[in-house]
Amino acid sequence: GQQVMQIPQYQHVQEGEDFTTYCNSSTTLSNIQWYKQRPGGHPVFLIQLVKSGEVKKQKRLTFQFGEAKKNSSLHITATQTTDVGTYFCINTNAGKSTFGDGTTLTVKP
Amino acid sequence: DGGITQSPKYLFRKEGQNVTLSCEQNLNHDAMYWYRQDPGQGLRLIYYSQIVNDFQKGDIAEGYSVSREKKESFPLTVTSAQKNPTAFYLCASSRRGGGNTEAFFGQGTRLTVV
Numbered sequence: 001g002q003q004v005m006q007i008p009q010y011q012h013v014q015e016g017e018d019f020t021t022y023c024n025s026s027t028t029l030s031n032i033q034w035y036k037q038r039p040g041g042h043p044v045f046l047i048q049l050v051k052s053g054e055v056k057k058q059k060r061l062t063f064q065f066g067e068a069k070k071n072s073s074l075h076i077t078a079t080q081t082t083d084v085g086t087y088f089c090i091n092t093n094a095g096k097s098t099f100g101d102g103t104t105l106t107v108k109p
Numbered sequence: 110d111g112g113i114t115q116s117p118k119y120l121f122r123k124e125g126q127n128v129t130l131s132c133e134q135n136l137n138h139d140a141m142y143w144y145r146q147d148p149g150q151g152l153r154l155i156y157y158s159q160i161v162n163d164f165q166k167g168d169i170a171e172g173y174s175v176s177r178e179k180k181e182s183f184p185l186t187v188t189s190a191q192k193n194p195t196a197f198y199l200c201a202s203s204r205r206g207g208g209n210t211e212a213f214f215g216q217g218t219r220l221t222v223v
Contacts, residue, residue: 042217043199096154
């Protein structure tokens with residue numbers, strides 16, 4: 001897969017605040033997937049985006065795929081302590097999946 | 110109960126020894142993957158296989174070997190040539206390897222080489 005850069009690497013928020021993580025690529029992405037890894041756990045699939053400008057929502061989570069398909073974002077509204085973990089974006093191309101470095105979210109109650 | 114199983118959860122080995130990590134899936138998935146994760150870092154792809162009897166090197170294949178003799182199994186051998194083998198190893202599978210399909214991960218094996 002093509003290299004994707006994720007920012008920020010770490011984010012500390014107060015419970016109830018919003019949180020956003022961004023994935024950026026220098027080349028057009030065929031698709032992007034988002035995963036969440038809880039501390040000590042394994043990555044769990046959240047969603048896949050394929051279409052230009054696509055927006056998908058899962059309760060307090062909103063996922064966007066840029067118009068040029070070079071960037072994506074995950075926004076969490078009103079964070080809760082259960083949101084803690086590392087959020088990864090990945091791109092899969094020709095069978096090869098490449099993870100970004102992830103954004104680690106900590107939530108202060 | 111369908112899923113992907115890695116064993117063991119924790120593994121200790123002496124330096125210079127080869128060690129094989131097990132990964133089995135009963136999801137009938139064609140594609141399987143091995144990743145390495147170091148503390149505070151992302152996942153790096155070691156090897157991947159899109160179909161039985163075929164596999165490709167990922168980004169950090171040196172010092173590792175794999176086989177894919179059966180669809181449900183994709184064992185990873187960490188050889189003595191791997192200079193820094195202590196890490197968390199994750200195996201994953203997906204319905205097909207061409208993308209656009211969700212990957213399911215095992216619980217991981219934490220390997221410590223002393």
